[in-house]
Amino acid sequence: MKPIISIKNLVKQYSYYKKQPGLLGSIKSLFHREKLYVEAVKGISFEIQPGEFVGFVGPNGAGKTTTLKMLSGILYPTSGDVDVLNHKPFEREPEFQKQFALVMGQKNQLWWDLPAIESFLLNKAIYEIPDALFKKNLDELSELLDIKDILDVQVRKLSLGQRMKCELVAALLHSPKVLFLDEPTIGLDVISQNAIREFLKAYNKEKGATIILTSHYMQDIRRLCDRVIIIDHGQLLYDGTYDALHTQYSDSKTVEFTLANRVDAKEIEVFGKILSQKDRTFSIKIPREKTAEITGKILEKFQVDDIVIHERDIEEIIEEIFTDKKMRD
Amino acid sequence: MNKFTTYIKIGVLDALEMRFQLLYWLYVNMAPIIMMTYLWSHLYAQKGEIGGYSLNMMVTYYLVTRLINRIISTYAEERIAKDIKEGRLNQYITRPIDYMTYKFGERLGIRAVNLIIVIPIYMILMLILREYLIFNFDSITIIFLSINFFLSLILFFFLAFMIGMMAFFMVETHALNGLKDQVINLMSGYLFPLTLLPEKLQEIFSYLPFTYFYNFPMEVYFQRLTTIQIYQGLGIQCVWIIVFYLIAQLIWQQGTKNYEGIGI
Ligand SMILES: Nc1ncnc2c1ncn2[C@@H]1O[C@H](COP(=O)(O)OP(=O)(O)OP(=O)(O)O)[C@@H](O)[C@H]1O
Ligand SMILES: [Mg+2]
Numbered sequence: 400m401k402p403i404i405s406i407k408n409l410v411k412q413y414s415y416y417k418k419q420p421g422l423l424g425s426i427k428s429l430f431h432r433e434k435l436y437v438e439a440v441k442g443i444s445f446e447i448q449p450g451e452f453v454g455f456v457g458p459n460g461a462g463k464t465t466t467l468k469m470l471s472g473i474l475y476p477t478s479g480d481v482d483v484l485n486h487k488p489f490e491r492e493p494e495f496q497k498q499f500a501l502v503m504g505q506k507n508q509l510w511w512d513l514p515a516i517e518s519f520l521l522n523k524a525i526y527e528i529p530d531a532l533f534k535k536n537l538d539e540l541s542e543l544l545d546i547k548d549i550l551d552v553q554v555r556k557l558s559l560g561q562r563m564k565c566e567l568v569a570a571l572l573h574s575p576k577v578l579f580l581d582e583p584t585i586g587l588d589v590i591s592q593n594a595i596r597e598f599l600k601a602y603n604k605e606k607g608a609t610i611i612l613t614s615h616y617m618q619d620i621r622r623l624c625d626r627v628i629i630i631d632h633g634q635l636l637y638d639g640t641y642d643a644l645h646t647q648y649s650d651s652k653t654v655e656f657t658l659a660n661r662v663d664a665k666e667i668e669v670f671g672k673i674l675s676q677k678d679r680t681f682s683i684k685i686p687r688e689k690t691a692e693i694t695g696k697i698l699e700k701f702q703v704d705d706i707v708i709h710e711r712d713i714e715e716i717i718e719e720i721f722t723d724k725k726m727r728d
Numbered sequence: 729m730n731k732f733t734t735y736i737k738i739g740v741l742d743a744l745e746m747r748f749q750l751l752y753w754l755y756v757n758m759a760p761i762i763m764m765t766y767l768w769s770h771l772y773a774q775k776g777e778i779g780g781y782s783l784n785m786m787v788t789y790y791l792v793t794r795l796i797n798r799i800i801s802t803y804a805e806e807r808i809a810k811d812i813k814e815g816r817l818n819q820y821i822t823r824p825i826d827y828m829t830y831k832f833g834e835r836l837g838i839r840a841v842n843l844i845i846v847i848p849i850y851m852i853l854m855l856i857l858r859e860y861l862i863f864n865f866d867s868i869t870i871i872f873l874s875i876n877f878f879l880s881l882i883l884f885f886f887l888a889f890m891i892g893m894m895a896f897f898m899v900e901t902h903a904l905n906g907l908k909d910q911v912i913n914l915m916s917g918y919l920f921p922l923t924l925l926p927e928k929l930q931e932i933f934s935y936l937p938f939t940y941f942y943n944f945p946m947e948v949y950f951q952r953l954t955t956i957q958i959y960q961g962l963g964i965q966c967v968w969i970i971v972f973y974l975i976a977q978l979i980w981q982q983g984t985k986n987y988e989g990i991g992i
Contacts, residue, residue: 513745574803
C-alpha cells in the first residue's frame with residue numbers, strides 16, 4: 400500500500416538572534432545582532448500507512464511539535480521531503496487542508512468568548528461541510544464525547560476537559576482522514592484522559608483515520624498506539640511496534656522490596672542494578688530468566704517485609720533507551 | 729459568500745460580548761467634539777473665516793471626520809500582530825481559509841456593532857450642535873460618499889493588515905503603528921482641513937491615498953468639487969487599493985515563509 404504520510408531526511412533549522420541581557424545589550428543589538436541556529440529536527444525519515452495509530456514520543460525539546468508543524472504545513476522544512484496525502488503540506492492547498500486536522504493540547508482554536516457551537520458553525524463554513532453531514536457529524540461526536548449540554552456555554556467558562564472535547568469535535572467535523580494530535584490529554588484528570596482515549600481509539604477503528612499522537616503520558620501510548628516512533632534531539636531512536644519495544648527491552652524485570660532492617664546499598668547491588676532506593680525500599684533490575692533465582696536469594700539473605708516483581712514500565716524503557724544512547728555518544 | 733457572512737457574524741458576536749465598552753465609546757466620541765466646537769467658536773469670534781472655512785464649516789468638518797473615522801477604521805493591526813506573535817496564526821494557515829479575507833470579515837462585523845452604538849451618539853451630538861452644523865442630504869452626494877467610505881475602509885484595512893504583518897519580522901510593532909497613525913493624521917486632513925496648506929503640498933497629497941480618507945469626502949460633502957474631480961478621486965483610491973493589495977500579498981507570502989509557528 401502507498402503510505403499516506405512519508406517523510407525523508409527531514410530537517411528543520413530555526414534561526415534566532417542572540418540577545419545580550421540588560422540595557423547595554425539591547426543597545427548593542429540595535430547595531431549588530433548575532434544570528435544563531437538550532438537544528439530542531441535533524442534528518443528523520445518514516446512512512447505511515449492509512450489507518451495507523453502512531454505514538455510520537457520523546458523528551459521535552461525532542462522536536463515532536465516541530466515535526467507535526469512541518470506535517471501540517473505551518474513550517475517550511477529546511478531540507479528533506481515531506482508528503483502527506485500526496486500533497487506538500489507547506490504549499491497549503493485547500494484540497495489538502497480539507498483532509499486533515501491538527502489539535503494542539505496547549506492552544507485552542509475555539510473562540511474564547513463565544514459558545515463552542517459558533518466555532519463549529521465557523522468550521523462548517525470554512526470546510527464547506529454540507530448541512531446534513533454537519534448535523535450528522537455534530538450529533539455523533541457530541542454524543543460520543545458527551546458534550547451535548549455544553550454546546551451553548553461560553554468556551555471560557557468550560558473546564559479544561561470539556562474544552563478539549565470541544566476542540567476535538569471542532570477538528571473532526573469535516574471528517575479528516577489524517578489527524579495530528581499534539582498532547583491532547585495534557586493537564587487533564589484521569590477520567591477525562593480516559594474518555595478522550597476511548598473516543599480516539601473508537602474513532603481510529605471505525606473511521607479508519609490515520610492518527611499521529613504525541614504525549615508525555617505513557618498510558619496514552621500504551622492504550623492507543625500499535626506503533627511507536629521515538630525521537631530525541633531531533634533524531635530517530637526507535638520506530639516499531641509497541642509490543643516489540645516492550646519485548647526487546649523487557650528481557651529484564653523490576654523487583655521492588657522492603658526490608659525489615661536497614662541494609663547498606665552495596666549488599667543489594669550484587670543482585671542487580673539499583674533503579675531507586677527509598678529508605679528500606681529498593682527497586683532493582685534483574686534479567687528475566689533469573690527472576691526466581693535472585694528473588695529466592697534475596698528472601699534467603701534478608702528479612703523481607705514486602706516484595707513485588709513487575710514487568711518494566713514503558714517509561715522506564717524509554718528512559719533506558721535515552722540513557723543508553725547518551726552513553727554511546 | 730456563505731463563508732464571508734460567517735466571518736462577519738463571528739465578529740458581530742464577539743463584539744456583542746463586549747457591550748460594556750459602551751460608556752467608553754460614549755465619552756470618546758462626545759467629549760472632544762463638544763470641546764473643539766467651543767474652542768473654534770472663540771477663535772472665530774475675531775475672524776469670519778479661516779482658510780476659506782467658516783465657523784460652521786469647521787465644526788461640521790470636525791464632527792463629520794470623526795464620524796468617518798468610526799466608519800472606516802478597523803483597528804485590525806493589533807489583533808493581526810498578536811495572532812502572529814502568539815502562534816494563533818497556526819490555526820488559520822492549517823485550515824482552508826484565506827486569513828486576509830477572514831480578518832476583513834471579522835473586523836467588518838466588529839465595526840458594524842460599534843457603528844450601531846456610535847450612530848445614535850452622533851445623532852445626539854448633531855442635535856446639540858445643530859446651530860453650528862451644515863447639513864447636506866443631497867442623494868448624489870450621499871452615493872459618492874458611500875462609495876468613498878467603502879473604498880477607504882478597504883484601504884484602511886490593507887494598511888492595518890500590512891502593519892500587523894510586520895510582526896512576522898519584528899517583535900514590537902507598536903512604534904510602527906504609531907508612525908502610521910501620525911502619517912495618516914497629518915496627510916489625510918483628520919487634524920485640520922488640508923485647504924489650510926500651500927497649494928503645492930495639496931497637489932502632492934492628492935496623489936497619495938491619505939487625503940481620500942477625510943479631506944476628500946469633506947470637499948464632496950461641501951459640494952466644492954466637480955463631478956469629474958470626484959470620479960478622479962475615487963479612481964485614485966481604486967489604484968491605491970490594487971497597489972496595497974499587491975504589497976500585502978507579497979508581505980504575506982514572505983512572512984508565512986519565514987514564520988516559525990511560535991509557541992508550544
Ligand atoms: N520558534 C522557535 N525558534 C527557535 N527555536 C525553537 C522554536 N520552536 C522550537 N524551538 C526549539 O526546537 C527544539 C524542538 O522543539 P519542539 O517544540 O519541537 O519540541 P517537542 O518535542 O515538541 O517538546 P515538548 O515535549 O516540550 O513539547 C527545542 O530545542 C526548542 O527550543
Ligand atoms: Mg511539543
